[in-house]
Amino acid sequence: MTLPFFRLRAANGAPLVERSGQTGRTLISGAWRAVKFGAAQIDREKIDAAAGIPHLTVDRPPQARRGPQPLSFPLPMPPKVAVIEARFAPAKNQRWFDRHDGSWRAWQPDALVVPLSLGLLMADRKRCGLADLPDLTVALVALSSLADGPMDERQRGRLWRAFQVPVFEQLQDRDGSIVARECEVRHGLHLDPDAVADVRAGELRLRNEPTGIAGDIVYGCCECGAESPRLTRVAPLRMAVGAAR
Ligand SMILES: [Zn+2]
Numbered sequence: 682m683t684l685p686f687f688r689l690r691a692a693n694g695a696p697l698v699e700r701s702g703q704t705g706r707t708l709i710s711g712a713w714r715a716v717k718f719g720a721a722q723i724d725r726e727k728i729d730a731a732a733g734i735p736h737l738t739v740d741r742p743p744q745a746r747r748g749p750q751p752l753s754f755p756l757p758m759p760p761k762v763a764v765i766e767a768r769f770a771p772a773k774n775q776r777w778f779d780r781h782d783g784s785w786r787a788w789q790p791d792a793l794v795v796p797l798s799l800g801l802l803m804a805d806r807k808r809c810g811l812a813d814l815p816d817l818t819v820a821l822v823a824l825s826s827l828a829d830g831p832m833d834e835r836q837r838g839r840l841w842r843a844f845q846v847p848v849f850e851q852l853q854d855r856d857g858s859i860v861a862r863e864c865e866v867r868h869g870l871h872l873d874p875d876a877v878a879d880v881r882a883g884e885l886r887l888r889n890e891p892t893g894i895a896g897d898i899v900y901g902c903c904e905c906g907a908e909s910p911r912l913t914r915v916a917p918l919r920m921a922v923g924a925a926r
Pocket residue numbers: 864865866867868871903904905906907
């Protein structure tokens with residue numbers, strides 16, 4: 682029998698047991714007995730009784746998403762947000778633009794959501810006097826990807842100098858969905874509730890797939906007020922290994 686993915690968490694959000702398919706992994710031995718019930722029969726009371734560990738919660742398998750994610754903004758949502766080369770659930774304050782469509786400048790948005798690589802290209806074109814950028818008033822959200830790697834501080838600086846507003850990162854999975862978002866106080870990237878993430882041998886894994894990104898997952902409250910686990914010290918894996926030497 683193949684069991685669907687599930688994960689048990691302690692009260693502080695730390696993973697205790699997770700199981701995917703026919704393979705299981707025990708993070709603490711006391712919780713292992715809980716998985717004998719099988720995912721179909723697991724409920725909170727049985728888990729508590731079996732494992733003797735209070736305050737367990739179960740992450741259900743993520744449901745298939747119906748349509749695109751809504752845009753989650755790190756600050757109070759501004760009135761006009763231009764989204765370039767990305768898709769989120771429709772919202773009155775947002776307009777979407779193709780990367781070749783320069784009309785977003787005339788719309789004069791308060792904030793911009795743009796793939797990291799394209800944002801850097803815009804910043805470089807401005808620095809070279811090849812293009813003007815509108816005056817943003819609130820923030821820029823840079824969408825980083827597994828292919829491009831997470832945003833580093835030099836890239837953040839380039840965006841800040843070009844756009845003159847705070848820059849926040851949101852990390853995309855291979856399918857373009859947002860799996861982690863930088864919060865207002867910039868203490869890491871909070872994992873999306875639907876993200877199935879863990880760190881093994883220093884490498885971030887999404888849905889049990891390696892990502893090429895190094896990092897840690899921190900549990901507990903963040904100074905921004907959110908309690909969701911967050912990625913910290915993210916960097917391309919090769920760079921992180923080199924820095925450790
Ligand atoms: Zn936070």
